[in-house]
Amino acid sequence: MTCVRPFLNDARHGMKALFPARTTTPASVHSCSSFRPSQQQIKTISYQTWSWRDAASKPKSTSTPPSKKQVARAPSHARPNVRRSLHTEVSNRASYSNEAPMTKEPTIHDIFERNTGTWQYVVADPSSSAAVIIDPVLDFDAATQKVTTQAADSLLALVKGKGLNVEMILETHAHADHLSAASYLQNHLTRQQGHKPLIGIGKRIGQVQKMFGQRYGVPAEEYRAVFDKLFDDDETFNIGGLTATAIHLPGHTPDHMGYKIGDNVFCGDTIFHADIGTARCDFPGGSANDLYGSLRKLLGFPEHVKIWTGHDYPPEERGNPISSMSVGDHRAQNKHIKDGVSEDEFVNRRKERDATLAAPKLLHSSLQTNIRAGRLPTPNESGQHILHLPLDVQSEKW
Numbered sequence: 489m490t491c492v493r494p495f496l497n498d499a500r501h502g503m504k505a506l507f508p509a510r511t512t513t514p515a516s517v518h519s520c521s522s523f524r525p526s527q528q529q530i531k532t533i534s535y536q537t538w539s540w541r542d543a544a545s546k547p548k549s550t551s552t553p554p555s556k557k558q559v560a561r562a563p564s565h566a567r568p569n570v571r572r573s574l575h576t577e578v579s580n581r582a583s584y585s586n587e588a589p590m591t592k593e594p595t596i597h598d599i600f601e602r603n604t605g606t607w608q609y610v611v612a613d614p615s616s617s618a619a620v621i622i623d624p625v626l627d628f629d630a631a632t633q634k635v636t637t638q639a640a641d642s643l644l645a646l647v648k649g650k651g652l653n654v655e656m657i658l659e660t661h662a663h664a665d666h667l668s669a670a671s672y673l674q675n676h677l678t679r680q681q682g683h684k685p686l687i688g689i690g691k692r693i694g695q696v697q698k699m700f701g702q703r704y705g706v707p708a709e710e711y712r713a714v715f716d717k718l719f720d721d722d723e724t725f726n727i728g729g730l731t732a733t734a735i736h737l738p739g740h741t742p743d744h745m746g747y748k749i750g751d752n753v754f755c756g757d758t759i760f761h762a763d764i765g766t767a768r769c770d771f772p773g774g775s776a777n778d779l780y781g782s783l784r785k786l787l788g789f790p791e792h793v794k795i796w797t798g799h800d801y802p803p804e805e806r807g808n809p810i811s812s813m814s815v816g817d818h819r820a821q822n823k824h825i826k827d828g829v830s831e832d833e834f835v836n837r838r839k840e841r842d843a844t845l846a847a848p849k850l851l852h853s854s855l856q857t858n859i860r861a862g863r864l865p866t867p868n869e870s871g872q873h874i875l876h877l878p879l880d881v882q883s884e885k886w
Contacts, residue, residue, distance in 0.1 A: 592730050593750040597646060598796065598811040601625040601639045604666040604850070605799050607811050610643065611727065611749055612652050618728030619652040621685075622747065622754050623660055623798055626667040626862060630850060633875075635864075640669035644676055653681060655727060656717065659689040660756025660798060661744040662696045664771060664855055665848040668862035671714075687861050688717035690736060690745035697859040699772060704856050704876045707866075714861040719745060737786070739779020740767040746786070752812075753789065756798040758782055761810055762817060763803060765824035770842040776835040783825045783834075791816030852877055 597610040604625060612619035624643055627636040647654055654677050657670045670687045678684040697711045719725075719734035726732070727749065735746040737758045746755045757767040758779070766783060769776045786795060793815045800809040819827045825834060848854070856865070856875050865873045 613728030613730045616728030620656045624669040626669040654685045661741045662858045667857045671862035686716035691718040692743035711859045737782040742773035762821035776838040
């Protein structure tokens with residue numbers, strides 16, 4: 489499948505015009521475990537089963553189990569990070585098994601929504617099939633005002649095909665560049681699974697809802713209590729047998745959260761791929777100084793920890809979108825926040841850049857929908873769902 493670059497190379501969160509699409513597939517689904525051999529291509533990793541070193545060393549069949557010295561050992565570099573269960577078969581052959589992981593790491597499915605350049609994630613506990621969905625996208629055509637659900641339906645198909653049980657739908661913040669599919673997914677998953685997954689977001693969403701609710705004339709009853717779970721800073725929660733932590737990452741927006749699951753942080757619109765840099769901070773309540781602090785918090789994790797971004801707008805020289813980079817790679821390569829960049833340098837550069845950026849193309853429709861957790865506006869007497877579009881009058885008013 490050809491990967492279409494939806495935006496020009498820029499850390500502008502969807503500010504450039506779309507290129508003509510060359511594919512009819514609205515979302516492509518990639519699956520990967522916590523072991524990712526390449527950022528460009530996901531490969532299946534298989535583990536070799538180790539038995540005796542050679543036929544000559546194999547003992548004769550006996551009722552006595554082999555001694556530890558007789559047991560074959562895999563080379564240390566080839567042994568995967570899994571629990572090794574040593575078992576004796578009928579022929580007294582010993583082998584390694586990758587039946588269960590030693591560490592609590594998730595299986596991660598990263599799904600790129602091309603029209604908005606958004607990375608969506610399905611993160612699952614491999615031992616229980618419990619899962620969460622992070623930052624799902626609702627398809628929206630700004631020219632026709634048509635709302636469709638191809639991207640969300642792809643997530644539903646993935647979840648069903650993998651036999652996953654979605655416990656929660658997590659939002660990192662109230663997005664300004666795409667509509668959330670959280671409520672649509674909650675509705676369909678409730679019927680599909682027989683129980684209702686919760687929609688979760690950071691506890692500061694209330695101030696964002698109030699601000700934009702007043703700005704767009706959204707009735708308070710349409711955004712009050714639409715989120716089922718409001719996370720405190722550093723609150724821990726479980727995804728099956730996995731432990732996750734909600735991390736406050738302000739800067740892009742004041743309510744912004746990240747979610748650390750094992751050695752993975754899903755950072756939303758805080759940091760992008762190293763050749764793009766970081767997210768803009770000129771939305772109401774945004775702060776370049778706060779973003780710098782959040783970035784240093786992220787890059788303070790051990791170097792092997794992976795950071796999974798919320799968007800990618802790949803330049804021509806890179807080609808395909810990439811969902812994650814390690815902390816170490818960001819510290820060495822990120823054009824905005826690599827090691828050695830001071831807070832003053834970062835803030836000045838970020839402010840200069842933000843002053844040149846246009847508003848996101850789906851700004852008004854996104855915010856009005858997302859403060860409602862992805863619910864549609866209450867229909868009017870004609871049965872229509874209405875969003876408000878403010879005019880930007882450039883000349884003298886009449």
